[in-house]
Amino acid sequence: MQIDLDIRKTLRSGRRCFDLQVRFSSNSRRIVIYGPSGSGKTLTLQAIAGLIRPDAGHIRLDGTVLFDSQSGTNLAPQARNMAYLFQDYALFPHLSVRQNIGFGLARGWLNPREDVSHEAVDYWLDAFHLRPLAHQFPGQLSGGQRQRTALARALIAQPRALLLDEPFSALDPALRQHMRGELDGLQRRLGVPMVLITHDEDDVEAFGEHVLHLREGQLASGRDAMEMTDNVIQTLRQAT
Amino acid sequence: MESAWTALALSLKVAGWATAINLVLGVAVGFLLARVRFPGRDLLDTLLTLPMVMPPTVLGYYLLVLMGRRSALGAWLHDTFGISLIFTWQGAVIAASIVSFPLVFKPARAAFETIDRQLEQAARVLGVSEVGIFFRITLPLAWRGILAGVLLAFARALGEFGATLMVAGNIPGKTQTLSVAVYEAVQAGQDDVANLLVLVTSLVCVLVLMAASRLVPGRVPHP
Numbered sequence: 001m002q003i004d005l006d007i008r009k010t011l012r013s014g015r016r017c018f019d020l021q022v023r024f025s026s027n028s029r030r031i032v033i034y035g036p037s038g039s040g041k042t043l044t045l046q047a048i049a050g051l052i053r054p055d056a057g058h059i060r061l062d063g064t065v066l067f068d069s070q071s072g073t074n075l076a077p078q079a080r081n082m083a084y085l086f087q088d089y090a091l092f093p094h095l096s097v098r099q100n101i102g103f104g105l106a107r108g109w110l111n112p113r114e115d116v117s118h119e120a121v122d123y124w125l126d127a128f129h130l131r132p133l134a135h136q137f138p139g140q141l142s143g144g145q146r147q148r149t150a151l152a153r154a155l156i157a158q159p160r161a162l163l164l165d166e167p168f169s170a171l172d173p174a175l176r177q178h179m180r181g182e183l184d185g186l187q188r189r190l191g192v193p194m195v196l197i198t199h200d201e202d203d204v205e206a207f208g209e210h211v212l213h214l215r216e217g218q219l220a221s222g223r224d225a226m227e228m229t230d231n232v233i234q235t236l237r238q239a240t
Numbered sequence: 241m242e243s244a245w246t247a248l249a250l251s252l253k254v255a256g257w258a259t260a261i262n263l264v265l266g267v268a269v270g271f272l273l274a275r276v277r278f279p280g281r282d283l284l285d286t287l288l289t290l291p292m293v294m295p296p297t298v299l300g301y302y303l304l305v306l307m308g309r310r311s312a313l314g315a316w317l318h319d320t321f322g323i324s325l326i327f328t329w330q331g332a333v334i335a336a337s338i339v340s341f342p343l344v345f346k347p348a349r350a351a352f353e354t355i356d357r358q359l360e361q362a363a364r365v366l367g368v369s370e371v372g373i374f375f376r377i378t379l380p381l382a383w384r385g386i387l388a389g390v391l392l393a394f395a396r397a398l399g400e401f402g403a404t405l406m407v408a409g410n411i412p413g414k415t416q417t418l419s420v421a422v423y424e425a426v427q428a429g430q431d432d433v434a435n436l437l438v439l440v441t442s443l444v445c446v447l448v449l450m451a452a453s454r455l456v457p458g459r460v461p462h463p
Contacts, residue, residue, distance in 0.1 A: 077364040090362040104366030
């Protein structure tokens with residue numbers, strides 16, 4: 001995956017003001033954005049998915065322009081073909097596991113029927129061992145089962161990239177380690193590029209091929225950090 | 241005695257139409273107020289809530305002034321389409337709609353406001369259009385709240401008296417609804433007619449409530 005991102009966004013809430021300014025490009029299939037809560041990780045991920053519109057900049061993915069403030073391009077989230085795993089999974093509470101997984105395949109005004117089987121849905125039900133739970137509702141599932149359902153729902157449309165928002169924070173620690181292993185294996189098997197945001201160092205260790213450190217809306221690592229270091233060295237040289 | 245059944249049929253017709261109109265308009269206005277920020281939003285909410293607190297006779301008077309032959313709207317309707325709403329059952333429908341409107345749009349707005357917006361975001365990323373999201377996520381999740389309001393509105397429309405009497409009058413077989421017929425029977429000292437009408441009204445109300453508990457989906461699992 002070739003991602004090239006350079007965005008700016010200012011949020012105002014009363015007297016408080018938050019400036020997000022993120023710029024990076026990467027060829028990695030496993031990008032981890034690491035930072036404390038409130039650092040702008042989720043905003044960055046939402047911008048890639050098209051759920052928020054940056055004030056300025058551009059986002060390019062494998063040659064496709066998703067957003068460009070200069071040309072006025074801003075693809076709707078529906079047209080970006082991304083998979084997004086929300087922090088608490090955002091499963092549709094009124095639909096069964098089967099209907100949740102098949103949700104994106106039905107494009108009309110009606111939800112997929114409960115009793116109609118679909119090849120792709122069946123495949124993912126089996127792949128994630130969800131077959132016995134196909135007719136259950138999200139409220140009846142355990143944390144791990146919810147995550148598998150959400151992953152299946154996100155991956156069924158063969159997305160260009162998988163965006164993960166703190167994917168393990170809603171799980172208890174024992175399960176967390178297990179699900180990390182599952183996601184790791186899944187990503188290697190499918191080869192789907194992913195961008196994961198987290199405040200958990202264990203996630204960085206497990207998935208971080210290209211790690212970006214985000215703090216108060218600014219990146220502090222990767223190429224930016226190297227440029228900064230270069231600048232410091234140059235300044236030092238000039239000084240001596 | 242036959243007039244009792246005529247009055248019942250008319251009441252059901254008027255309340256049915258009023259509820260159908262309110263279902264469409266109430267859901268639309270509730271959604272608008274819940275989701276779109278525009279200047280005058282609070283004012284609009286207040287104005288549309290007025291029928292709940294104002295005396296129905298005052299509303300009826302407003303409607304008479306607005307729809308009567310001497311008003312601009314009433315004259316235009318009469319001259320262009322030959323329609324006169326005063327002293328017709330259609331006039332009664334309009335009166336009942338306006339009186340029961342807050343009972344639909346208020347709960348609809350509240351129901352739309354309590355929906356987790358992230359679910360709609362999830363559907364958006366999955367490629368579903370905005371109209372699809374409304375019918376597949378937003379409406380089904382708000383449905384219980386909306387239905388509760390709609391049933392209350394139906395009951396309110398069925399019992400409408402003041403505004404209906406002002407606008408539609410009291411013409412047996414034409415605009416005489418159940419509640420108006422009860423009033424007239426008592427005024428005329430026809431206790432047997434009044435007794436029958438009251439029993440019928442009570443029975444209909446019980447049936448509506450029973451239908452309500454059946455119609456509302458038994459259980460929507462929530463996490």
